[in-house]
Amino acid sequence: MWQPMQIRHRSAYYDAFFTEALLSFAETGLATAEETETIRRASTEMVDFCLKTSREDVHARDGTVVSVVTALAPHPHPRFSRFFAQIKQDLGFGIYVPDCDTTACSFSAATQIGSTDPILNQPLIDFYAGYQAGSGHNEPLVTVPLNDNIDYDGGIVTWIDNLAGDRPYGNDLDPTLNLDVLEVSFRNCSRWRILETPQRLQTVQRIIGFQRRLVASGAFSDPRSHIYYLPELYCAYFGRCYAAFTALPPDARQAIDPDGSFGLIRGRVLAYVQDTLITAEMNVFDAALALIALGHLGADAATFTPALHCIVRHAGEGGRRGPFKAYEWNKMKTPTRILVGGPEVTSAFVLMGLALARKAMRQPMPH
Numbered sequence: 001m002w003q004p005m006q007i008r009h010r011s012a013y014y015d016a017f018f019t020e021a022l023l024s025f026a027e028t029g030l031a032t033a034e035e036t037e038t039i040r041r042a043s044t045e046m047v048d049f050c051l052k053t054s055r056e057d058v059h060a061r062d063g064t065v066v067s068v069v070t071a072l073a074p075h076p077h078p079r080f081s082r083f084f085a086q087i088k089q090d091l092g093f094g095i096y097v098p099d100c101d102t103t104a105c106s107f108s109a110a111t112q113i114g115s116t117d118p119i120l121n122q123p124l125i126d127f128y129a130g131y132q133a134g135s136g137h138n139e140p141l142v143t144v145p146l147n148d149n150i151d152y153d154g155g156i157v158t159w160i161d162n163l164a165g166d167r168p169y170g171n172d173l174d175p176t177l178n179l180d181v182l183e184v185s186f187r188n189c190s191r192w193r194i195l196e197t198p199q200r201l202q203t204v205q206r207i208i209g210f211q212r213r214l215v216a217s218g219a220f221s222d223p224r225s226h227i228y229y230l231p232e233l234y235c236a237y238f239g240r241c242y243a244a245f246t247a248l249p250p251d252a253r254q255a256i257d258p259d260g261s262f263g264l265i266r267g268r269v270l271a272y273v274q275d276t277l278i279t280a281e282m283n284v285f286d287a288a289l290a291l292i293a294l295g296h297l298g299a300d301a302a303t304f305t306p307a308l309h310c311i312v313r314h315a316g317e318g319g320r321r322g323p324f325k326a327y328e329w330n331k332m333k334t335p336t337r338i339l340v341g342g343p344e345v346t347s348a349f350v351l352m353g354l355a356l357a358r359k360a361m362r363q364p365m366p367h
Helices: 012-026 033-053 082-093 100-112 124-129 175-187 198-216 231-246 250-256 261-277 284-296 301-314 343-361
Strands: 055-059 065-069 330-332 338-340
Touching (some): 012 033, 012 343, 065 100, 065 124, 175 198, 231 284
16 A cells, blocks of 8 residues: 555554554463563553543533544644645545544443443443434435445444534444444443343344344445445454454343344355455455454354465565555545555554464364
């Protein structure tokens, strides 16, 4: 990936993601005592950046004030020169509001490190319900329907109105973002009393229904169905969501998913990864996504081979900048075409993929 203009800034979304990548390495047991302590300190600092530095108060649909997380922390953290600030504005990002994805991933990372920040006690699923699209009346919410080939019913839109009511270029709805909303809801199922609150349970089940229709139709594998992410990343993030779901007690899983939607989606996604993704020519980023999906979804370890070979074969391709090159992992379609990625991101995804592969390969073979 190459682009003539680069704008680099720290974002809570990336801090949350890097926290997960570091935790995945710590869980392998390969980290030294010094590395483990470094991971602990770095994760705490990154989660503080997410929940404190990047915190922003907004109004929920009922008028109450809710604390969410913005992807672009206030000055001086972006460290934009006046030149780059003008470029950002010219590209359509003069106004930057919080979003549902950064908020979900930040809350998830904080939950995973055992944060006790009071912000986590907010039943975030109630707030998301106000941004949930309904069948037949999507227009007030989804005003940038680039992926209108899919049924939006039950999905959560991307952008959150700030206190001034600003929303840049309207709103859109991305399937992978909705997996992150489910994942953080599963991790906080007890804290937010989702099973005990019918309205919250219904909100979660409607998101699951949105995902089931998307996958059952096959549309999840069509790039046009996605706003910010790619089908390959959808598969990896479904694996992440599936892992959080299966970590719930059996009675909770039954209450949340009585018709077996997760089983259906798992089968379709696994088939796509095994029959399409790893059988085609892969770059390192594709290989990492494949490993994340295969590892989380309980695939046979023998299916890891093509992806592992790809990673080993390309190790060192990044030269002095890192072990791997930068690859596109987030596609910004509005208001213009922007490529998002970096060598650090590639390495973090590879680290997560290898950690999951190692865990699966070390499990005893069934008799």
